[in-house]
Each structure stands twice: as structure tokens, then as C-alpha cells.
Amino acid sequence: MILDAFLCGVDGVLILGCKDGECHYVTGNMEAKNKIGMTSRLLKIIGIDQNRIYFGQLSSAEGTRFVELVENFTKRIKEIGALGTEIKEDKEELKFRLEAAKAAVEGEKLRWVIGKKTEFMGIGNKYGEMFTRHEMDRFLDGLIMDEVAVREIQLLLQERPLSVKQISERLKIPSNRVLRYIAGLRRKGVVDMERVDGTSPLYRQL
Amino acid sequence: MEDVRIGVFVCDCGSNIAGFLDVPKVVEYAKTLPHVVFAKENLYSCSETGITEIKYSIKEHALTRVVVASCTPRTHEPTFRLACEEAGVNPFYFEMVNIREQCSWVHMQNREEATNKAKDLVRIGVAKASLLDAQEFIVVDVNRKALVIGGGIAGLTAAIALSRRGFEVVLVEKEKELGGRLNDLNRLYPYGVKASELIGGKIKEATSSPLIEIHTSSVIKSVLGYVGNYEVDIETGGQDVHVSCGIIIVATGASVLEPKGLYNYNGRNIITQVELERRLQKGKIKADSIVVVQCVGARTEERNYCSRTCCMTAIKNASLLKEKMPDTKVFVLYQDMQCYGVEGEALFRKAKEMGVIFINYDSGNPPVVGEKSVKVYHRLMGREMEIGYDLVVLSTPMIPREDTDALSRLLRVPRDENGFFLEAHVKLRPLDFATDGIYMCGSAHWPADTRESISQALGAVSRASIHLARGSIKVDPIVSTLADEDLCKGCGLCAALCPYGAIEIIDTPKGKKASMISVACKGCGVCGATCYHRAIKMNHFTNEQVGSQIAAVVGK
Numbered sequence: 001m002i003l004d005a006f007l008c009g010v011d012g013v014l015i016l017g018c019k020d021g022e023c024h025y026v027t028g029n030m031e032a033k034n035k036i037g038m039t040s041r042l043l044k045i046i047g048i049d050q051n052r053i054y055f056g057q058l059s060s061a062e063g064t065r066f067v068e069l070v071e072n073f074t075k076r077i078k079e080i081g082a083l084g085t086e087i088k089e090d091k092e093e094l095k096f097r098l099e100a101a102k103a104a105v106e107g108e109k110l111r112w113v114i115g116k117k118t119e120f121m122g123i124g125n126k127y128g129e130m131f132t133r134h135e136m137d138r139f140l141d142g143l144i145m146d147e148v149a150v151r152e153i154q155l156l157l158q159e160r161p162l163s164v165k166q167i168s169e170r171l172k173i174p175s176n177r178v179l180r181y182i183a184g185l186r187r188k189g190v191v192d193m194e195r196v197d198g199t200s201p202l203y204r205q206l
Numbered sequence: 207m208e209d210v211r212i213g214v215f216v217c218d219c220g221s222n223i224a225g226f227l228d229v230p231k232v233v234e235y236a237k238t239l240p241h242v243v244f245a246k247e248n249l250y251s252c253s254e255t256g257i258t259e260i261k262y263s264i265k266e267h268a269l270t271r272v273v274v275a276s277c278t279p280r281t282h283e284p285t286f287r288l289a290c291e292e293a294g295v296n297p298f299y300f301e302m303v304n305i306r307e308q309c310s311w312v313h314m315q316n317r318e319e320a321t322n323k324a325k326d327l328v329r330i331g332v333a334k335a336s337l338l339d340a341q342e343f344i345v346v347d348v349n350r351k352a353l354v355i356g357g358g359i360a361g362l363t364a365a366i367a368l369s370r371r372g373f374e375v376v377l378v379e380k381e382k383e384l385g386g387r388l389n390d391l392n393r394l395y396p397y398g399v400k401a402s403e404l405i406g407g408k409i410k411e412a413t414s415s416p417l418i419e420i421h422t423s424s425v426i427k428s429v430l431g432y433v434g435n436y437e438v439d440i441e442t443g444g445q446d447v448h449v450s451c452g453i454i455i456v457a458t459g460a461s462v463l464e465p466k467g468l469y470n471y472n473g474r475n476i477i478t479q480v481e482l483e484r485r486l487q488k489g490k491i492k493a494d495s496i497v498v499v500q501c502v503g504a505r506t507e508e509r510n511y512c513s514r515t516c517c518m519t520a521i522k523n524a525s526l527l528k529e530k531m532p533d534t535k536v537f538v539l540y541q542d543m544q545c546y547g548v549e550g551e552a553l554f555r556k557a558k559e560m561g562v563i564f565i566n567y568d569s570g571n572p573p574v575v576g577e578k579s580v581k582v583y584h585r586l587m588g589r590e591m592e593i594g595y596d597l598v599v600l601s602t603p604m605i606p607r608e609d610t611d612a613l614s615r616l617l618r619v620p621r622d623e624n625g626f627f628l629e630a631h632v633k634l635r636p637l638d639f640a641t642d643g644i645y646m647c648g649s650a651h652w653p654a655d656t657r658e659s660i661s662q663a664l665g666a667v668s669r670a671s672i673h674l675a676r677g678s679i680k681v682d683p684i685v686s687t688l689a690d691e692d693l694c695k696g697c698g699l700c701a702a703l704c705p706y707g708a709i710e711i712i713d714t715p716k717g718k719k720a721s722m723i724s725v726a727c728k729g730c731g732v733c734g735a736t737c738y739h740r741a742i743k744m745n746h747f748t749n750e751q752v753g754s755q756i757a758a759v760v761g762k
Contacts (some may be wrong), residue, residue, distance in 0.1 A: 001749075001753070001756065004756055008757050010759065010760060023618070024704060024730075025730035026706070028731075031703065031735075061623065078695065106740075107738055108738045111736055111737075111738045115699050115703050182510060
């Protein structure tokens, strides 16, 4: 939904929720906080200012704080400027990256990891290993980066068959990483080899 | 696809909306929106006339969706839904747009911008309305047993009133004895009834009633379930007792502030009103000069509220002392006297006639209690006075009980900024919590005197009896549903995240699938936002509906 809003062309998304422990839906605000935090990291990875998303927490009795949050956020977005100013390429590139990001957040991996984030950091995983905030963030960043890249490759291959080299140049990702993603996608049966052009194989989305 | 015909009604709310934005312009704008076939201005949409107009227009223009742009849905959404239903339109084909609290009232200084914002809000509402689905209410049976937490005057009154109506009641009291605060009190204003007689009568009736099951020295351990079907675990004397009930009444009362470090409080000759009441119960007081200080630890920065009952308590006790010992001087040092009600005013006058001396002091210049005398600056006379005393009585406020925090978490109900329980609406639902099926009465809500506690208890019982007497409840169908069983892979992430335990993973011929317990679902949406197969749909807040609203924010 947040990424949908950016795809609709808004410049910033401000989400307000209750304070920790005061959610009408018990743990709803924590879930929201995790999800929004991840979406904000995702923006950064696709080259968009992550401050375009803000999750503010306040109670319904704090009128002045509400005004303050809204005014500060508006000011901040005005400073950052219109959506896409941080990306040098055209509007199409912005749309492409947002679509890939959206596909990534809607995917199984990120939803499981975010769904279990509170548990991982509070109780530990199945083996009783606890994650520190730093470990969690580093792990998330790596995961998001992979997920976005995979979705971008899928979007590209939907249009026409491409070689690893072509993908690598288009996405500015080292070819060894592209090859690894392609291998993964082939294993899942989402992508297959179309034909060989000269010495390099071309891949297509199934 | 069916023909979507939207009718938009824009409310003036007298001058609350029309006074700050241009309603006719909003109406004209609404007419230009997709699917809108009719738009109209109402003086008060919620009035009899407004409702009749909506119903008439539904018939006249064959409307299939209704949008009302007016106030908060908290107040009148049910009113408008009912109007739709009565005119033959499914109540969930109704969408409400808030252009009062969220527009006219906050943009009073800027008519044009407010008008534009109202147009935006109406556009967003219309976008959703065109995608609404019809829904049927969910009907659940109600367990006709009630749980009352707290065995003071409010809780006992509630339990007795419920039992007299023929309902079974479980009464839980934390202390060893029933009676609560009244056990410590001497006589009650306005008529001087003995507290022990009043509370004794109540305790006798409650303990002898076959319908009331009493657990003393007991605390609530866990609360699960929802209106009509609560499952409560109680620990009573080391044993666990399980109670199934349909409604819960919270009557846990309040504590009284102990004025540690204030006005040289020592519990011997500088005491609190409660300690004075205990001495009056025993009848042993000897003093030539008594000074009563009001607002001790109340209306300060830390505790800025007025506890309301202490002024009348001071007047009552000053009069009792004067009656017993006419030669004793009694001074009451006050900031403002809070003697609301006919009897309160009369008692205040009577106390003055009896010779109680009332001295007004300023909060910025409070009295100083010395070893033998009290120094006070008399605000009305404009000079300092020194009063010798044998006894100083400090009137301290009621404060929330220490365990209200724990109880509020168990019941998942809110508290106000001072820590008292918070009602659903200060005027419209003063005895209800926002959560259905939980009610409050007495000082758990706000400092209340005996009379108020009793009337609140009867009120809460009356509210609770609606559910208990009907025996079934209609619940809003705004819940999560498994919209596409084939998409669900039974992964269980939704069930793991549901804060209400409202999702089960069950075995079906098609493999493991999620299954929703609709009545336990509160519609929070965590499961829908988590399902990566898009198998779950949030009724009334579907991806398509909310998506269309987001698109409408930008698309003019």
C-alpha cells in the first residue's frame, strides 16, 4: 500500500499509530512499525530517500504533537523535493524500481522475516538464537537487496530475453551476482534459457 | 457488473460544517465524480428530516451506494447504516466521510482550503463507495452469566441488581472482606446514613443470593474471548477457577492518597479524612481546635484533577464534629468549595450556620502546618492568620489503584492520563468501555461518592442487561475472511501473528488451510497484510478499496 502510494506519485507517506503497548489491536502497531521500517530500508536500497516514509507514534490526546509531526514531515518532504529527484534516470526507471520493490515486499521471504522479527529479537529463533538489532538490520539489508535484484531481473526478463551481461549492465550489479540470482530463479522454474546468442545464453521469464 | 449509483449527502451540521466551508460547492463537485448520480446538502443529515431525505432519495434515484459527508463515524455511522437498510440498501454499501472533526473544525481560519479539502475527502470516500461489497451481520449467542470485578459499593450494587434481574453473577474481590472503601467510613452525606449499615445490607443480600457466586482474596489472571463469550481465569486462595461469562463489569474503585511528606502528616495529630472517619466510627475524639486542609496533593502539577468528593466529606465531618462538640473550633482551609447538587449547597450553608469557619487560601500560597499552629494567608481578608490546633485533618484525593494498569492490559481497555479507566464516550457512552461487553462504574472511572457509585452501578447493569436479556449479539462483519481457499497454502504465518487467536490452521481435503473464527476477529488486518498469497480478504477494507482511496488522493 505504501509503495502503491509512491507509484501513484505521492512524495511522502506519513503513518501515525499509537505508542508502544497502547495499540487498540494489541500488537498491531509493532507489526506496522516492523513493516514500515522494512519498507523504508527498501526505499534506500532502490535509491530513494528513506525519509519519505515516517512512522510517528502518539496518543489521540496529543493534539499539539500531532500538528508538530505533520508540520515537520511536510517540511522535510519539501526539503527533499518531488519524488524521483534523487534518481538521475527518467520516470520510467523510478517506476521500474518501485514495481520491483513492491514485488519484493509482497513476496514470501520478506513477509516471513518481518512477521517473525519481533520473535527473533525477543524470544529467539527455533534454535534459541537471539538476534541483536544490528545483526537483524544487516541481515535485513542483505535480504532486501537480494529480493529487489531478483524482482528487477524478473521484470526485465518479462519484456524480452536477456543475457547475464546485459542484465548486469542494465542493473549495475556484478555479473557473478546476476548469475547466482538467475541460477536460483531457474531452480524455482521461473526463468529458463531461451537460446544462445553467440557465446552467451539468453534467459527468459516463464 | 451491476449498475453502481452513488448518492452523496453533505451535511451542514448547522453551522459546524457550513460555517467554515462552502457546502454547496462540495455538493456540486460531488456530482461530477464517477458513479455519482445524486448529491444533496442536508441541514442535519442525522436528524429525522435528514434520514427521511436519505431514504426518500434512495428510492427516488434508485441509489445503490450512499456516502454521507458529515461528522465522525463513531457517532452516526450506525444511524446511517440503519437508514440504508430500511430503504433496501445493504448497510455496508454505506461510506462515511468526516468533514467536521477532520476538516471544518481544524481549518476554521481558511474557508477556501477547507472547501478544497472537503472535496478531496468526498472524492476519496466516493472512490471506496463504488467498490464496496454487501455484508451480512454476524450473530453470536451470549452467555447469560456476568462477571463483576470489585466488591465495594459499586460492585455489590451491580451484582445485586443483575441477580434481581435473574442473571447469574460471579463477583470477584481482591481483599478478604467485601465492602471496599465503605468499610472505613463513618457516616455518609447527605443524610448521615451509617456506612456500615448501608454496606452491611448490601453484603448480606449479595452473600445470601443463590445467583451470586462470590470469590474473595481473588485476582483475575487472564481474560480471553469477546462480547457474549468471555473466558476468565481467576486465582482464589492459591486455586484457579475458570469462569465463562457474557459481560464484564469493572468496579475496582480507587485508593486514597497517603500524604507522605505533606503538611507534616504523621498519622497522630495530623491525619487524613479516612483516619478521621475511623476515629469517628469509634467515637473517641478530644480537641478544642481542629483545622481541615483541602486539596492536599490534589490539583497540583503532578495530580492536576479535582477529586470532587473531598469538599463534601470535609463539610460532613466538620458538621459532625461541631454537632458532637459545639465548643470545639473547626476551621476548613479551602481553595474552592465543590458542593454540587441541592443537598450539597444546603449542607455547606448548615455547616456555616453551625459555626464551622471556612478560610479561603491561594494554591500559590498554601497553609503551613507547624508544631502547634497552622499559618494561612486568608485570601479574602488579605492577611495572614495563625490558628492553634489539637488536630489537623488533611483532605487527600482518590487516586487510581496500583493494579489498574495490570487489569487494563488483561481486559485490553484504555486508561486516561491520570490512570483511571477511560469510557468509550464522555457523553454518549459514559459507562461503557470501547470494547464491547465491558462496562465500568464507581471510582475506578473517576472519583465518585457513594450515591454516584450506586447510580453508575445501576446504569452499567442496565447497559450490560441489553446483551444478557437479548441472548444474542449482532457483530459487524468487518473481519478477515479466507477469500480464496485455493490460494492458501496453510503456511500459518497469519495464525502466528493474529493477536486474538482468531485463526486456526485446519486439515481439509485440499490440505492445510487457514480458518477464521469470525466472532473473535477484531478486524485489525495483520493477517491480510501478511498473506503473500493474497488469500485473505479484510471485509470492508479490501486491497482494492483502500487502493482506490490512495489513488483518489492524487487523482483529481
